[in-house]
Amino acid sequence: MTSVLPAAKPPTLVVGGGGLLGRHVHSALERSGAPVHSVNVPWHDPVASRDVLRSELTTLVASAPDGRVNVAWCAGAGIVATPAAELETEVALFREVLTDLRAALRPDTRVAFFFASSAGGVYAGSADPPFTELSEPRPLVAYGKAKLEMEEALTAFCAETGSVALLGRITNLYGPGQRLSKPQGLVSQLCLAQLRGTPLPVWVSFDTIRDYLYVGDCAEMIVDALDGLPEHARRTGSNVVVKILAAGTGVTLSAVIGETNRIFRRRARLRIPGAGAPGQVRDLRVRSVVWPELGHRPQTPFSVGVRRTADDIARTYAAGTSAPSHQHQPTQVSEISIR
Incomplete structure (x- = not known):
């Protein structure tokens, strides 16, 4: 009897690998046996950020032996109180990166993309909790509006390229x-x-x-989503999935x-x-x-x-620090966002 070996997992680029979610996603991908790389992006400099991400995405696409690649966008400098002008810069960079990824694609490239959005930002003004994916998004501040703009940009990218994506509207991460x-x-x-x-x-x-979601649980759901997105798209006929990731x-x-x-x-x-x-x-x-099966795990x-x-x-x-050794020293906290 001839045994059938499981297909090798596609390489994954984790954008925002230095943050809370990105580090846990990177670790979960490693445990799954997937080739994974996290990129250090100079977010304070949008031009340099685009250059770095263009290079990384081009390398990712070229390295895929069978054309399959995954991108886990776990980055996000903004919070609920971030000024609109700063968020506009972040949205513009995301659109530019999608343009660069589109240019790097080969005819055989198949992209599965995860985007970390915000349930709190998107549904803050919505009516009748508990909110579901069927609830009308009504952001109250620029942060939520920026997340929706980025979701829309990725949806358009998938329609143009045939890529598949999960728009993960995440609740309050902790861990x-x-x-x-x-x-x-x-x-x-x-x-x-x-x-x-x-x-x-x-x-x-x-x-x-x-809703407080433990970051390790969220990371495992994201890895499962990247694995299952192509089949889910074939089964449902939709290239883009909007899903709330929550406890x-x-x-x-x-x-x-x-x-x-x-x-x-x-x-x-x-x-x-x-x-x-x-x-x-x-x-x-x-x-x-x-x-719903994506969240069926302990x-x-x-x-x-x-x-x-x-x-x-x-x-x-x-050990003499007030933040983990791999983090920057904290500034004075004047407000707590519990989005």
């Missing part, structure tokens, strides 16, 4: 390795404040609800604070400025109704994920 220099990542910021013994500003009500459980701010209090065995010091944050709404529960319990996050921050704090 080891959060970049503490950005004013986001409530779980990490609470843990850091506990270790420092400093008060943390909280700009939203304690009954604010978010599927709404957690209040008070419950998050309570969990960190339990782990550190003391109450967090909080400062309540008394003014709300723009773009933040009370209820952002979600429920995915698209490609999930990291919230208590376990918070403990892992706390242990990671405690190790680096004990």
Whole structure:
């Protein structure tokens, strides 16, 4: 009997491999046996960023033995409070990179593309939570609008090239390795404040609800999606899948604070400025109704994920830094985004 060997996995380029999601996606791809490369992009310089990404994408396409390539776009410098002008630069760069990728494609190239979008940014103004992929997107701030523009650009790219893509609208990511220099990542910021013994500003009500997704679980879903996208496209007749990547459980701010209090065995010091944050709404529960089997895997319990996050921050704090050794030193946090 002749055995049939499984097809080799296509090479994958992880864009944003230095960030929280990108590092975990890179590791998950390595565990899956896929050839993977993360690129260091000088995001502060859009021209240099485009040059680097053009070179990396051209090399990726040329290196594919059977024409199959994957791109995992896990980058994103913006947060909810980022000014519109900065986000416009990010959107423009993304469009330019897609233009360069289109130019690099060979006749036999087949691209599977993952794009990290934001459930909170996209659905912040939508009606009737929990939101699903069928809910009408209604962003409240420039951040959410920018994510939708990038989704639209990638959708057009797929229509023109026959590529397949997953637009992953991700809820609140948390886990080891959060970049503490950005004013986001409530779980990490609470843990850091506990270790420092400093008060943390909280700009939203304690009954604010978010869906917290452990970054390792999200990374595994992304790897599964890249593997399954071509078949899913053939089965559904659609080259682009919009899917919410979420834990599927709404957690209040008070419950998050309570969990960190339990782990550190003391109450967090909080400062309540008394003014709300723009773009933040009370209820952002979600429920995915698209490609449901993609999320059918054991999930990291919230208590376990918070403990892992706390242990990671405690190790680096004990080593004399307040952020992981591979991260930049944090700036003063003036606002916590819990998108």
